[in-house]
Amino acid sequence: MDPLSDFLALLRPRSAASSRFDAGGGWSIRFGGQQQRHIKSYVVLAGECWLAVDGREKIERLEQGDCFVLPTGCPFRLASDLGLPSVSALTLFPAAGPGGVVTLADGDDFSMLVSRFAVTGKHADQLLQMLPAVVRLHKDADQAALRWLAERMMHELREPKPGSDLVTQDIAHMTLVLALRAHLNGGLDQDTGWFFALADQQLSRAITAMHAEPSRRWTVRELGKHAGMSRSVFALRFKAAAGETPMQYLARWRMLLACDRLEHSSDSVATIAEALGYESESAFGTAFKRVLGCSPRQYSKACDEDDALDTDKSSSLSP
Template sequence: MDPLSELLSLLRPHRAISSRFDAGGEWSIQFGGQHKHIKSYVILSGECWLAVDGVENVMRLEQGDCFVLPSARPFRLASDLALPSVAASAVFSEARGGGVATVGEGGSFSLLVSRFAVDGKHADILLGLLPPVVHLLKKSDQVLLRWSVERLMQELREKKPGGDLIAQDLAHMMLVQALRVNLAESFSEGTGWFFALADKQLGLAITAMHADPARRWTLRDLAIQAGMSRSVFALRFKDVAGETPMQYLTRWRMLLACDRLAHAGDPVSVIAETLGYESESAFSAAFRRFIGCSPRQYCRSVNEDRPR
Protein backbone atom coordinates (compact mmCIF):
# COMPACT_ATOMS: atom_id res chain seq x y z
CA MET A 1 0.00 0.00 0.00
CA ASP A 2 1.37 3.46 -0.89
CA PRO A 3 2.05 6.03 1.90
CA LEU A 4 -1.01 8.20 1.22
CA SER A 5 -3.33 5.19 1.18
CA GLU A 6 -1.78 3.91 4.40
CA LEU A 7 -2.20 7.21 6.20
CA LEU A 8 -5.81 7.60 5.11
CA SER A 9 -6.64 4.01 6.05
CA LEU A 10 -5.51 4.77 9.61
CA LEU A 11 -8.02 7.64 9.73
CA ARG A 12 -10.94 5.21 9.10
CA PRO A 13 -13.52 7.71 7.70
CA HIS A 14 -17.09 7.12 8.89
CA ARG A 15 -20.40 8.84 9.74
CA ALA A 16 -20.71 10.85 6.53
CA ILE A 17 -23.10 13.84 6.66
CA SER A 18 -23.99 16.00 3.68
CA SER A 19 -26.03 19.17 3.18
CA ARG A 20 -26.51 22.15 0.89
CA PHE A 21 -26.05 25.84 1.69
CA ASP A 22 -28.05 28.55 -0.09
CA ALA A 23 -27.41 32.24 0.60
CA GLY A 24 -28.78 35.55 -0.58
CA GLY A 25 -27.45 39.07 -0.07
CA GLU A 26 -24.42 39.70 2.13
CA TRP A 27 -23.30 36.97 4.52
CA SER A 28 -20.36 35.64 6.54
CA ILE A 29 -20.17 32.34 8.44
CA GLN A 30 -17.54 31.29 10.98
CA PHE A 31 -16.81 27.57 11.30
CA GLY A 32 -15.10 26.36 14.46
CA GLY A 33 -12.33 23.80 14.61
CA GLN A 34 -13.59 20.62 12.96
CA HIS A 35 -12.15 18.20 15.53
CA LYS A 36 -11.60 14.80 13.88
CA HIS A 37 -13.62 15.79 10.82
CA ILE A 38 -12.80 16.38 7.14
CA LYS A 39 -14.99 18.54 4.89
CA SER A 40 -15.39 18.67 1.11
CA TYR A 41 -17.13 21.53 -0.73
CA VAL A 42 -18.41 22.16 -4.24
CA ILE A 43 -19.51 25.67 -5.30
CA LEU A 44 -22.77 25.26 -7.27
CA SER A 45 -23.41 28.93 -8.04
CA GLY A 46 -22.13 32.37 -7.13
CA GLU A 47 -18.84 33.40 -5.54
CA CYS A 48 -17.39 33.62 -2.03
CA TRP A 49 -14.21 34.10 -0.01
CA LEU A 50 -12.50 31.38 2.02
CA ALA A 51 -10.17 32.25 4.91
CA VAL A 52 -8.55 29.39 6.87
CA ASP A 53 -6.83 30.07 10.21
CA GLY A 54 -3.06 29.83 9.86
CA VAL A 55 -3.16 30.12 6.05
CA GLU A 56 -1.81 33.47 4.92
CA ASN A 57 -3.66 33.81 1.62
CA VAL A 58 -7.44 33.99 1.39
CA MET A 59 -9.09 32.30 -1.60
CA ARG A 60 -11.68 33.67 -4.00
CA LEU A 61 -13.96 30.82 -5.04
CA GLU A 62 -16.48 30.71 -7.87
CA GLN A 63 -18.97 28.37 -9.49
CA GLY A 64 -17.45 24.94 -10.18
CA ASP A 65 -14.61 25.30 -7.65
CA CYS A 66 -14.03 22.39 -5.28
CA PHE A 67 -11.99 22.36 -2.10
CA VAL A 68 -11.27 20.01 0.79
CA LEU A 69 -10.34 20.95 4.37
CA PRO A 70 -8.48 17.97 5.84
CA SER A 71 -7.29 19.81 8.96
CA ALA A 72 -9.23 20.80 12.06
CA ARG A 73 -8.52 24.52 11.65
CA PRO A 74 -11.33 27.08 12.03
CA PHE A 75 -12.29 28.89 8.83
CA ARG A 76 -14.67 31.46 7.36
CA LEU A 77 -16.82 31.51 4.23
CA ALA A 78 -18.22 34.90 3.28
CA SER A 79 -19.50 37.10 0.50
CA ASP A 80 -17.37 39.80 2.15
CA LEU A 81 -14.74 39.02 4.80
CA ALA A 82 -15.22 42.48 6.33
CA LEU A 83 -18.71 41.51 7.51
CA PRO A 84 -19.36 40.25 11.07
CA SER A 85 -19.75 36.47 11.11
CA VAL A 86 -22.55 34.17 12.20
CA ALA A 87 -21.64 30.86 13.84
CA ALA A 88 -22.05 27.90 11.50
CA SER A 89 -23.90 25.96 14.21
CA ALA A 90 -26.74 28.48 14.00
CA VAL A 91 -27.01 28.08 10.22
CA PHE A 92 -26.49 24.36 9.68
CA SER A 93 -28.26 22.98 12.78
CA GLU A 94 -31.22 21.64 10.79
CA ALA A 95 -29.50 20.93 7.47
CA ARG A 96 -28.47 17.32 7.98
CA GLY A 97 -28.84 14.26 5.77
CA GLY A 98 -29.33 16.11 2.50
CA GLY A 99 -31.10 19.15 3.97
CA VAL A 100 -30.66 22.80 2.98
CA ALA A 101 -29.33 25.62 5.18
CA THR A 102 -30.53 29.04 4.03
CA VAL A 103 -29.27 32.55 4.76
CA GLY A 104 -31.54 35.43 3.77
CA GLU A 105 -33.81 34.46 0.92
CA GLY A 106 -31.09 32.47 -0.84
CA GLY A 107 -30.62 32.45 -4.59
CA SER A 108 -27.27 34.19 -5.07
CA PHE A 109 -24.84 31.59 -3.74
CA SER A 110 -25.06 27.83 -3.28
CA LEU A 111 -22.68 25.04 -2.32
CA LEU A 112 -22.68 21.35 -1.45
CA VAL A 113 -20.81 20.25 1.67
CA SER A 114 -19.87 16.78 2.85
CA ARG A 115 -18.47 16.13 6.30
CA PHE A 116 -17.21 12.86 7.68
CA ALA A 117 -15.58 11.86 10.93
CA VAL A 118 -12.23 10.14 11.28
CA ASP A 119 -11.30 7.63 13.95
CA GLY A 120 -8.48 7.06 16.37
CA LYS A 121 -7.12 8.74 19.49
CA HIS A 122 -4.32 10.23 17.39
CA ALA A 123 -6.36 11.27 14.35
CA ASP A 124 -5.23 14.86 14.96
CA ILE A 125 -1.61 13.80 14.44
CA LEU A 126 -2.52 12.13 11.16
CA LEU A 127 -4.61 15.08 9.99
CA GLY A 128 -1.73 17.38 10.86
CA LEU A 129 0.36 15.62 8.20
CA LEU A 130 -2.08 16.77 5.50
CA PRO A 131 -2.28 20.26 3.94
CA PRO A 132 -4.76 22.65 5.63
CA VAL A 133 -6.69 23.26 2.40
CA VAL A 134 -6.79 21.48 -0.96
CA HIS A 135 -8.17 23.53 -3.87
CA LEU A 136 -8.99 21.64 -7.07
CA LEU A 137 -8.45 23.85 -10.11
CA LYS A 138 -8.77 21.48 -13.07
CA LYS A 139 -12.26 21.05 -14.52
CA SER A 140 -11.86 17.26 -14.80
CA ASP A 141 -11.01 17.01 -11.10
CA GLN A 142 -13.89 19.31 -10.16
CA VAL A 143 -16.38 17.22 -12.13
CA LEU A 144 -15.34 14.05 -10.30
CA LEU A 145 -15.58 15.62 -6.84
CA ARG A 146 -18.91 17.25 -7.63
CA TRP A 147 -20.35 13.94 -8.82
CA SER A 148 -19.16 12.28 -5.61
CA VAL A 149 -20.75 14.94 -3.37
CA GLU A 150 -24.05 14.85 -5.27
CA ARG A 151 -24.16 11.04 -5.13
CA LEU A 152 -23.32 11.17 -1.42
CA MET A 153 -26.23 13.54 -0.79
CA GLN A 154 -28.53 11.27 -2.77
CA GLU A 155 -27.55 8.21 -0.71
CA LEU A 156 -28.06 10.05 2.59
CA ARG A 157 -31.37 11.53 1.46
CA GLU A 158 -32.92 8.37 0.02
CA LYS A 159 -31.71 6.04 2.79
CA LYS A 160 -31.74 2.90 0.64
CA PRO A 161 -30.32 -0.42 1.92
CA GLY A 162 -26.52 -0.22 1.99
CA GLY A 163 -26.61 3.57 1.66
CA ASP A 164 -24.51 4.22 4.77
CA LEU A 165 -21.68 2.08 3.44
CA ILE A 166 -21.81 3.70 -0.01
CA ALA A 167 -21.78 7.14 1.62
CA GLN A 168 -18.67 6.29 3.64
CA ASP A 169 -16.88 4.93 0.58
CA LEU A 170 -17.78 8.02 -1.44
CA ALA A 171 -16.49 10.32 1.29
CA HIS A 172 -13.22 8.41 1.43
CA MET A 173 -12.87 8.48 -2.35
CA MET A 174 -13.40 12.25 -2.42
CA LEU A 175 -10.57 12.80 0.04
CA VAL A 176 -8.19 10.44 -1.77
CA GLN A 177 -8.89 12.04 -5.13
CA ALA A 178 -8.36 15.58 -3.85
CA LEU A 179 -5.09 14.73 -2.11
CA ARG A 180 -3.84 12.69 -5.06
CA VAL A 181 -4.36 15.68 -7.33
CA ASN A 182 -2.40 17.86 -4.91
CA LEU A 183 0.46 15.38 -4.78
CA ALA A 184 0.72 15.46 -8.58
CA GLU A 185 1.21 19.23 -8.53
CA SER A 186 4.55 20.91 -7.96
CA PHE A 187 5.15 22.46 -4.54
CA SER A 188 7.73 25.23 -4.38
CA GLU A 189 7.31 26.05 -0.69
CA GLY A 190 6.01 24.44 2.46
CA THR A 191 7.08 22.25 5.34
CA GLY A 192 5.55 18.96 6.40
CA TRP A 193 5.01 15.33 5.51
CA PHE A 194 2.75 16.04 2.55
CA PHE A 195 5.33 18.34 0.95
CA ALA A 196 8.03 15.70 1.47
CA LEU A 197 5.83 13.03 -0.12
CA ALA A 198 5.18 15.34 -3.08
CA ASP A 199 8.94 15.68 -3.60
CA LYS A 200 9.86 12.93 -6.07
CA GLN A 201 13.16 11.99 -4.43
CA LEU A 202 12.07 12.32 -0.80
CA GLY A 203 8.84 10.54 -1.68
CA LEU A 204 10.86 7.48 -2.74
CA ALA A 205 12.46 7.30 0.71
CA ILE A 206 9.11 7.71 2.47
CA THR A 207 7.59 5.01 0.29
CA ALA A 208 10.46 2.67 1.18
CA MET A 209 9.95 3.26 4.91
CA HIS A 210 6.24 2.57 4.59
CA ALA A 211 6.83 -0.56 2.53
CA ASP A 212 9.10 -2.07 5.21
CA PRO A 213 8.76 -0.29 8.58
CA ALA A 214 10.44 -3.20 10.39
CA ARG A 215 13.70 -2.87 8.45
CA ARG A 216 16.67 -1.44 10.32
CA TRP A 217 16.91 1.58 8.09
CA THR A 218 20.04 3.70 8.14
CA LEU A 219 20.42 7.21 6.80
CA ARG A 220 22.63 5.80 4.06
CA ASP A 221 19.98 3.24 3.05
CA LEU A 222 17.30 5.91 2.75
CA ALA A 223 19.59 8.27 0.84
CA ILE A 224 20.20 5.49 -1.70
CA GLN A 225 16.44 5.04 -2.08
CA ALA A 226 16.13 8.76 -2.78
CA GLY A 227 19.08 8.77 -5.20
CA MET A 228 20.94 11.39 -3.15
CA SER A 229 24.09 11.64 -1.09
CA ARG A 230 23.61 11.01 2.61
CA SER A 231 24.36 14.58 3.68
CA VAL A 232 22.18 16.21 1.00
CA PHE A 233 19.33 13.81 1.72
CA ALA A 234 19.47 14.41 5.48
CA LEU A 235 19.46 18.19 5.04
CA ARG A 236 16.71 18.23 2.43
CA PHE A 237 14.47 15.84 4.36
CA LYS A 238 14.76 17.95 7.53
CA ASP A 239 14.10 21.18 5.60
CA VAL A 240 11.02 19.86 3.80
CA ALA A 241 9.51 17.38 6.27
CA GLY A 242 10.33 19.40 9.37
CA GLU A 243 11.97 16.43 11.09
CA THR A 244 14.82 14.01 10.43
CA PRO A 245 14.26 10.78 8.47
CA MET A 246 14.74 8.70 11.64
CA GLN A 247 12.31 10.87 13.59
CA TYR A 248 9.75 10.36 10.85
CA LEU A 249 10.35 6.60 10.79
CA THR A 250 9.77 6.41 14.54
CA ARG A 251 6.63 8.56 14.25
CA TRP A 252 5.20 6.31 11.55
CA ARG A 253 6.01 3.15 13.51
CA MET A 254 4.22 4.55 16.57
CA LEU A 255 1.15 5.52 14.57
CA LEU A 256 1.02 1.99 13.16
CA ALA A 257 1.38 0.65 16.68
CA CYS A 258 -1.51 2.81 17.92
CA ASP A 259 -3.75 1.50 15.17
CA ARG A 260 -2.84 -2.13 15.83
CA LEU A 261 -3.26 -1.77 19.59
CA ALA A 262 -6.69 -0.22 19.06
CA HIS A 263 -8.03 -2.50 16.33
CA ALA A 264 -5.96 -5.66 15.80
CA GLY A 265 -5.68 -6.90 19.35
CA ASP A 266 -2.13 -8.18 18.77
CA PRO A 267 0.13 -8.70 21.80
CA VAL A 268 2.64 -5.93 22.43
CA SER A 269 5.51 -8.34 21.81
CA VAL A 270 4.18 -9.17 18.33
CA ILE A 271 3.67 -5.50 17.42
CA ALA A 272 7.19 -4.69 18.61
CA GLU A 273 8.68 -7.39 16.38
CA THR A 274 6.68 -6.41 13.28
CA LEU A 275 7.83 -2.80 13.67
CA GLY A 276 11.53 -3.61 13.89
CA TYR A 277 12.21 -3.51 17.65
CA GLU A 278 14.52 -6.13 19.12
CA SER A 279 12.59 -6.35 22.37
CA GLU A 280 9.24 -5.43 23.87
CA SER A 281 10.98 -3.16 26.37
CA ALA A 282 12.74 -1.16 23.60
CA PHE A 283 9.42 -0.75 21.77
CA SER A 284 7.58 0.25 24.96
CA ALA A 285 10.22 2.88 25.75
CA ALA A 286 9.90 4.41 22.26
CA PHE A 287 6.11 4.26 22.48
CA ARG A 288 6.10 6.07 25.83
CA ARG A 289 8.42 8.78 24.50
CA PHE A 290 6.19 9.48 21.51
CA ILE A 291 2.67 8.80 22.84
CA GLY A 292 3.19 9.69 26.50
CA CYS A 293 2.04 6.40 28.02
CA SER A 294 2.84 2.69 27.85
CA PRO A 295 1.25 0.48 25.16
CA ARG A 296 -0.91 -1.26 27.77
CA GLN A 297 -2.08 2.07 29.20
CA TYR A 298 -2.95 3.13 25.66
CA CYS A 299 -5.04 -0.03 25.15
CA ARG A 300 -6.94 0.64 28.36
CA SER A 301 -7.66 4.25 27.36
CA VAL A 302 -8.92 3.13 23.94
CA ASN A 303 -11.27 0.62 25.53
CA GLU A 304 -12.55 3.23 27.96
CA ASP A 305 -13.32 5.62 25.10
CA ARG A 306 -15.34 3.06 23.13
CA PRO A 307 -19.13 3.40 23.42
CA ARG A 308 -20.75 0.74 25.57
Protein backbone atom coordinates in the same frame (compact mmCIF):
# COMPACT_ATOMS: atom_id res chain seq x y z
CA MET B 1 0.35 0.10 -0.51
CA ASP B 2 1.88 3.46 -1.40
CA PRO B 3 2.55 5.94 1.46
CA LEU B 4 -0.55 8.07 0.80
CA SER B 5 -2.78 4.97 0.82
CA ASP B 6 -1.06 3.70 3.98
CA PHE B 7 -1.60 7.05 5.63
CA LEU B 8 -5.26 7.48 4.69
CA ALA B 9 -6.10 3.89 5.65
CA LEU B 10 -5.36 4.82 9.27
CA LEU B 11 -7.93 7.64 9.29
CA ARG B 12 -10.92 5.28 9.05
CA PRO B 13 -13.64 7.75 7.96
CA ARG B 14 -17.19 7.22 9.13
CA SER B 15 -20.39 9.11 9.97
CA ALA B 16 -20.56 10.84 6.59
CA ALA B 17 -23.07 13.64 6.09
CA SER B 18 -23.98 16.02 3.30
CA SER B 19 -26.19 19.08 2.84
CA ARG B 20 -26.68 22.07 0.58
CA PHE B 21 -26.28 25.69 1.63
CA ASP B 22 -28.09 28.46 -0.26
CA ALA B 23 -27.65 32.16 0.54
CA GLY B 24 -28.81 35.53 -0.71
CA GLY B 25 -27.73 39.14 -0.14
CA GLY B 26 -24.77 39.95 2.11
CA TRP B 27 -23.62 37.24 4.51
CA SER B 28 -20.61 36.03 6.51
CA ILE B 29 -20.45 32.73 8.39
CA ARG B 30 -17.78 31.36 10.71
CA PHE B 31 -17.37 27.59 10.78
CA GLY B 32 -15.68 25.55 13.48
CA GLY B 33 -15.28 27.19 16.86
CA GLN B 34 -13.07 24.32 17.97
CA GLN B 35 -10.79 21.74 16.42
CA GLN B 36 -12.84 18.80 15.18
CA ARG B 37 -12.00 15.43 13.73
CA HIS B 38 -13.97 16.19 10.61
CA ILE B 39 -12.74 16.39 7.04
CA LYS B 40 -14.94 18.65 4.93
CA SER B 41 -15.31 19.16 1.20
CA TYR B 42 -17.18 21.93 -0.58
CA VAL B 43 -18.44 22.38 -4.12
CA VAL B 44 -19.70 25.81 -5.25
CA LEU B 45 -22.81 25.20 -7.34
CA ALA B 46 -23.67 28.84 -8.08
CA GLY B 47 -22.44 32.34 -7.23
CA GLU B 48 -19.20 33.47 -5.59
CA CYS B 49 -17.79 33.90 -2.10
CA TRP B 50 -14.58 34.43 -0.11
CA LEU B 51 -12.79 31.74 1.91
CA ALA B 52 -10.54 32.80 4.81
CA VAL B 53 -8.92 29.99 6.86
CA ASP B 54 -7.55 30.71 10.34
CA GLY B 55 -3.75 30.79 10.40
CA ARG B 56 -3.48 31.09 6.62
CA GLU B 57 -2.63 34.44 5.04
CA LYS B 58 -3.96 33.59 1.59
CA ILE B 59 -7.63 34.43 1.07
CA GLU B 60 -9.36 32.47 -1.69
CA ARG B 61 -12.01 33.78 -4.08
CA LEU B 62 -14.38 30.93 -4.90
CA GLU B 63 -16.53 30.83 -8.02
CA GLN B 64 -19.07 28.49 -9.54
CA GLY B 65 -17.50 25.06 -10.11
CA ASP B 66 -14.72 25.56 -7.56
CA CYS B 67 -14.04 22.68 -5.17
CA PHE B 68 -11.96 22.62 -2.02
CA VAL B 69 -11.29 20.29 0.90
CA LEU B 70 -10.33 21.15 4.48
CA PRO B 71 -8.58 18.01 5.77
CA THR B 72 -7.71 19.37 9.23
CA GLY B 73 -11.15 20.71 10.11
CA CYS B 74 -9.61 24.04 11.14
CA PRO B 75 -11.87 27.11 11.68
CA PHE B 76 -12.63 29.30 8.67
CA ARG B 77 -14.99 31.91 7.26
CA LEU B 78 -17.12 31.91 4.14
CA ALA B 79 -18.58 35.27 3.15
CA SER B 80 -19.98 37.32 0.33
CA ASP B 81 -18.13 40.22 1.99
CA LEU B 82 -15.41 39.61 4.60
CA GLY B 83 -16.07 43.05 6.01
CA LEU B 84 -19.42 41.92 7.37
CA PRO B 85 -19.71 40.63 10.96
CA SER B 86 -19.78 36.85 11.06
CA VAL B 87 -22.57 34.61 12.30
CA SER B 88 -21.64 31.26 13.84
CA ALA B 89 -22.54 28.26 11.68
CA LEU B 90 -23.83 26.57 14.83
CA THR B 91 -26.73 29.04 14.94
CA LEU B 92 -27.66 28.38 11.30
CA PHE B 93 -27.22 24.63 10.96
CA PRO B 94 -28.56 23.05 14.20
CA ALA B 95 -31.25 21.17 12.32
CA ALA B 96 -29.36 20.33 9.15
CA GLY B 97 -30.05 16.66 8.65
CA PRO B 98 -28.48 14.29 6.12
CA GLY B 99 -29.19 15.43 2.59
CA GLY B 100 -30.95 18.58 3.83
CA VAL B 101 -30.91 22.15 2.54
CA VAL B 102 -30.16 25.22 4.67
CA THR B 103 -31.25 28.59 3.26
CA LEU B 104 -30.06 32.04 4.35
CA ALA B 105 -32.21 35.02 3.30
CA ASP B 106 -33.77 34.34 -0.13
CA GLY B 107 -31.01 31.90 -1.13
CA ASP B 108 -30.92 33.22 -4.69
CA ASP B 109 -27.29 34.37 -4.98
CA PHE B 110 -25.12 31.51 -3.78
CA SER B 111 -25.34 27.72 -3.50
CA MET B 112 -22.82 25.23 -2.17
CA LEU B 113 -22.77 21.48 -1.61
CA VAL B 114 -21.15 20.43 1.68
CA SER B 115 -19.86 16.94 2.48
CA ARG B 116 -18.24 16.02 5.76
CA PHE B 117 -17.16 12.93 7.60
CA ALA B 118 -15.60 12.13 10.93
CA VAL B 119 -12.34 10.25 11.34
CA THR B 120 -11.78 8.01 14.32
CA GLY B 121 -8.89 6.85 16.44
CA LYS B 122 -6.75 8.52 19.07
CA HIS B 123 -4.01 9.05 16.49
CA ALA B 124 -6.32 10.88 14.07
CA ASP B 125 -5.25 14.30 15.37
CA GLN B 126 -1.60 13.56 14.56
CA LEU B 127 -2.49 12.27 11.12
CA LEU B 128 -4.65 15.25 10.21
CA GLN B 129 -1.96 17.72 11.21
CA MET B 130 0.33 16.13 8.61
CA LEU B 131 -2.02 17.23 5.82
CA PRO B 132 -2.31 20.67 4.21
CA ALA B 133 -4.90 23.02 5.75
CA VAL B 134 -6.62 23.69 2.42
CA VAL B 135 -6.73 21.64 -0.77
CA ARG B 136 -8.22 23.50 -3.71
CA LEU B 137 -8.89 21.70 -6.99
CA HIS B 138 -8.11 23.74 -10.09
CA LYS B 139 -8.41 21.32 -13.02
CA ASP B 140 -11.83 20.76 -14.59
CA ALA B 141 -11.46 16.97 -14.44
CA ASP B 142 -10.63 17.02 -10.72
CA GLN B 143 -13.51 19.40 -9.98
CA ALA B 144 -15.97 17.27 -11.95
CA ALA B 145 -14.93 14.14 -10.03
CA LEU B 146 -15.30 15.80 -6.63
CA ARG B 147 -18.66 17.31 -7.59
CA TRP B 148 -19.96 13.90 -8.69
CA LEU B 149 -18.83 12.35 -5.41
CA ALA B 150 -20.48 15.11 -3.36
CA GLU B 151 -23.74 14.79 -5.28
CA ARG B 152 -23.67 11.00 -4.95
CA MET B 153 -23.12 11.22 -1.20
CA MET B 154 -26.02 13.63 -0.83
CA HIS B 155 -28.25 11.28 -2.83
CA GLU B 156 -27.28 8.27 -0.71
CA LEU B 157 -28.02 10.19 2.49
CA ARG B 158 -31.29 11.67 1.24
CA GLU B 159 -32.60 8.36 -0.11
CA PRO B 160 -30.93 5.57 1.91
CA LYS B 161 -30.83 2.12 0.34
CA PRO B 162 -29.24 -1.16 1.43
CA GLY B 163 -25.50 -0.58 1.68
CA SER B 164 -25.76 3.24 1.82
CA ASP B 165 -23.61 3.48 4.97
CA LEU B 166 -20.75 1.69 3.26
CA VAL B 167 -21.18 3.71 0.06
CA THR B 168 -20.98 7.03 1.90
CA GLN B 169 -17.88 5.96 3.82
CA ASP B 170 -16.19 4.87 0.59
CA ILE B 171 -17.16 8.17 -1.06
CA ALA B 172 -15.62 10.04 1.86
CA HIS B 173 -12.35 8.15 1.42
CA MET B 174 -12.38 8.68 -2.35
CA THR B 175 -13.01 12.40 -1.90
CA LEU B 176 -9.93 12.82 0.25
CA VAL B 177 -7.72 10.61 -1.95
CA LEU B 178 -8.64 12.44 -5.17
CA ALA B 179 -8.23 15.86 -3.58
CA LEU B 180 -4.82 15.09 -2.08
CA ARG B 181 -3.64 13.42 -5.29
CA ALA B 182 -4.61 16.53 -7.27
CA HIS B 183 -2.85 18.69 -4.68
CA LEU B 184 0.36 16.67 -4.98
CA ASN B 185 0.31 16.97 -8.76
CA GLY B 186 -0.55 20.65 -8.80
CA GLY B 187 2.25 22.09 -6.67
CA LEU B 188 2.22 22.94 -2.97
CA ASP B 189 2.12 26.27 -1.21
CA GLN B 190 3.59 25.07 2.08
CA ASP B 191 7.24 24.92 3.05
CA THR B 192 7.64 21.90 5.30
CA GLY B 193 5.81 18.79 6.39
CA TRP B 194 5.30 15.16 5.48
CA PHE B 195 2.99 15.99 2.60
CA PHE B 196 5.54 18.43 1.18
CA ALA B 197 8.25 15.74 1.38
CA LEU B 198 5.96 13.24 -0.35
CA ALA B 199 5.64 15.63 -3.31
CA ASP B 200 9.42 15.45 -3.82
CA GLN B 201 10.00 12.49 -6.17
CA GLN B 202 13.35 11.54 -4.66
CA LEU B 203 12.29 11.85 -1.04
CA SER B 204 9.08 10.03 -1.89
CA ARG B 205 11.08 6.97 -2.91
CA ALA B 206 12.69 6.86 0.53
CA ILE B 207 9.34 7.31 2.28
CA THR B 208 7.89 4.53 0.13
CA ALA B 209 10.73 2.23 1.17
CA MET B 210 10.09 2.92 4.87
CA HIS B 211 6.38 2.24 4.45
CA ALA B 212 7.02 -0.96 2.52
CA GLU B 213 9.27 -2.37 5.27
CA PRO B 214 8.64 -0.50 8.53
CA SER B 215 10.26 -3.30 10.56
CA ARG B 216 13.56 -3.12 8.68
CA ARG B 217 16.57 -1.66 10.49
CA TRP B 218 16.95 1.22 8.11
CA THR B 219 19.96 3.48 8.06
CA VAL B 220 20.12 6.99 6.65
CA ARG B 221 22.65 5.77 4.10
CA GLU B 222 20.32 3.05 2.81
CA LEU B 223 17.42 5.47 2.55
CA GLY B 224 19.66 7.95 0.76
CA LYS B 225 20.42 5.29 -1.85
CA HIS B 226 16.71 4.82 -2.47
CA ALA B 227 16.43 8.58 -2.98
CA GLY B 228 19.49 8.67 -5.24
CA MET B 229 21.46 10.91 -2.88
CA SER B 230 24.45 10.73 -0.61
CA ARG B 231 23.80 10.16 3.09
CA SER B 232 24.52 13.76 4.09
CA VAL B 233 22.58 15.39 1.25
CA PHE B 234 19.58 13.13 1.84
CA ALA B 235 19.56 13.81 5.60
CA LEU B 236 19.67 17.58 5.09
CA ARG B 237 17.06 17.60 2.32
CA PHE B 238 14.67 15.31 4.22
CA LYS B 239 14.89 17.44 7.37
CA ALA B 240 14.35 20.64 5.37
CA ALA B 241 11.30 19.23 3.57
CA ALA B 242 9.65 17.14 6.28
CA GLY B 243 10.63 19.13 9.35
CA GLU B 244 12.12 16.06 11.03
CA THR B 245 14.94 13.59 10.42
CA PRO B 246 14.37 10.34 8.48
CA MET B 247 14.79 8.29 11.66
CA GLN B 248 12.34 10.49 13.55
CA TYR B 249 9.80 10.03 10.78
CA LEU B 250 10.35 6.25 10.73
CA ALA B 251 9.89 6.02 14.51
CA ARG B 252 6.71 8.11 14.38
CA TRP B 253 5.29 6.06 11.51
CA ARG B 254 5.97 2.83 13.40
CA MET B 255 4.17 4.23 16.43
CA LEU B 256 1.16 5.25 14.32
CA LEU B 257 1.00 1.69 13.00
CA ALA B 258 1.28 0.42 16.55
CA CYS B 259 -1.53 2.73 17.69
CA ASP B 260 -3.78 1.42 14.94
CA ARG B 261 -3.16 -2.19 15.92
CA LEU B 262 -3.65 -1.45 19.62
CA GLU B 263 -7.01 0.13 18.82
CA HIS B 264 -8.33 -2.23 16.18
CA SER B 265 -6.80 -5.64 16.77
CA SER B 266 -6.42 -8.14 19.59
CA ASP B 267 -2.66 -8.47 19.04
CA SER B 268 -0.51 -8.47 22.14
CA VAL B 269 2.08 -5.75 22.76
CA ALA B 270 4.82 -8.35 22.24
CA THR B 271 3.39 -9.35 18.85
CA ILE B 272 3.16 -5.73 17.71
CA ALA B 273 6.70 -5.02 18.90
CA GLU B 274 8.10 -7.94 16.91
CA ALA B 275 6.11 -7.00 13.79
CA LEU B 276 7.59 -3.48 13.87
CA GLY B 277 11.18 -4.64 14.19
CA TYR B 278 11.88 -4.22 17.90
CA GLU B 279 14.04 -6.84 19.56
CA SER B 280 12.03 -6.82 22.78
CA GLU B 281 8.77 -5.61 24.23
CA SER B 282 10.80 -3.39 26.55
CA ALA B 283 12.59 -1.66 23.66
CA PHE B 284 9.27 -1.12 21.91
CA GLY B 285 7.70 0.29 25.08
CA THR B 286 10.56 2.75 25.50
CA ALA B 287 10.24 3.96 21.90
CA PHE B 288 6.45 4.18 22.21
CA LYS B 289 6.63 6.28 25.37
CA ARG B 290 9.29 8.55 23.84
CA VAL B 291 7.03 9.34 20.87
CA LEU B 292 3.58 9.31 22.51
CA GLY B 293 4.27 10.04 26.17
CA CYS B 294 2.63 6.89 27.56
CA SER B 295 3.13 3.14 27.54
CA PRO B 296 1.42 0.90 24.96
CA ARG B 297 -0.82 -0.59 27.64
CA GLN B 298 -1.83 2.86 28.93
CA TYR B 299 -2.67 3.84 25.37
CA SER B 300 -4.73 0.71 24.80
CA LYS B 301 -6.67 1.30 28.02
CA ALA B 302 -7.37 4.91 27.05
CA CYS B 303 -8.69 3.74 23.67
CA ASP B 304 -11.21 1.47 25.38
CA GLU B 305 -12.38 4.29 27.66
CA ASP B 306 -12.75 6.78 24.76
CA ASP B 307 -14.77 4.59 22.38
CA ALA B 308 -18.14 5.90 23.53
CA LEU B 309 -16.94 9.51 23.54
CA ASP B 310 -15.56 9.28 20.00
CA THR B 311 -18.89 7.88 18.81
CA ASP B 312 -20.75 10.86 20.26
CA LYS B 313 -18.36 13.39 18.69
CA SER B 314 -18.51 11.82 15.25
CA SER B 315 -22.29 12.23 15.07
CA SER B 316 -22.13 16.04 14.65
CA LEU B 317 -23.57 17.24 11.35
CA SER B 318 -22.72 20.95 11.54
CA PRO B 319 -20.69 22.08 8.49
